[in-house]
Amino acid sequence: MPNALTIALTAPGMMGAGIGARLVKHGCRVIVPLAERSHASRDRAEKAGMQVAEWEELGQADMILSVVSPEFAESTAEKIASLCAGSKALYADLNAITPGRAVRIGGIVEKAGMRFTDGGIVGPPPPRDEGKEPVIYLSGPAAAEAAGLKVYGLKTELLHGPAGEASALKLSYAGITKGLAALGATMMLAASRAGVEEQLMAELEDSQPQLAKMFKGSIPAMLPKSGRWVSEMHEIAEFIGTDRPEHGIYRAVAELYENIFDSHRADGDEATLLRDLVSK
DSSP states (O other): OOOOOEEEESOOSHHHHHHHHHHHHTTOEEEEOOTTOOHHHHHHHHHHTOEEOOGGGGGGSSEEEEOOOGGGHHHHHHHHHHHTTTOOOEEEEOSSOOHHHHHHHHHHHHHTTOEEEEEEEESSOOOSSSSOOOEEEEESTTHHHHGGGGGGTOEEEEOOSOTTHHHHHHHHHHHHHHHHHHHHHHHHHHHHHHTOHHHHHHHHHHHOHHHHHHHHHHHHHHHHHHHHHHHHHHHHHHHHOTTSTTHHHHHHHHHHHHHHHHHHHTTOHHHHHHHHHHHO
């Protein structure tokens, strides 16, 4: 057995709780701040075997894994750098952020005395039993050390470029996979408004069976997650560059996902239509 590590997680969301549970299962002590967290977050942390800690205590860990919504990635780094100045922990930012933001976060935590690695997670949360494993891509100065989490049950892939490379890969991949789900949903809704949605689905089944099969999985999975994807689409748009015309595609996808999530929460017509179309 490898030496047990103390790992700090910044939040027990679905991904964070899954990573935490896997690390606990492999002998790590995992700590997480729960002040002002929801009952659902507290419940996930408890089920994962994580221990409650104050923000000031995170700097005592061997590694700090930042897993938050993209819009909170930089402010989370600033908070930890301020409260844990002088810590020698390795800070791994695993959020879906632009390469430029990753580099800025690296500067923030390194100034506070920590080591830094940029990371990007591709895939769903680690399963409790069998299932598809996420891959954590890592780049930057402390990437090789962070890749050692492989012996604690996480699937890591070491990239040999600077900080920002892992984030660039993550956003490129997400732009394709989540962008395809958005394209499918967009045209299914447009077809419905024109009254040809059934014919569209029949044609996809006949001439594009692989695409039809993909939508049957990706669109139902997208509906409850679409709200969390809004800020990620804005990060992708920024990554592409404001001077590029395709930048506007992902600004529009962000707005689409915001609308779809509102419909999903209200059990509205658009979410119901999408769910019904791909379930036939």
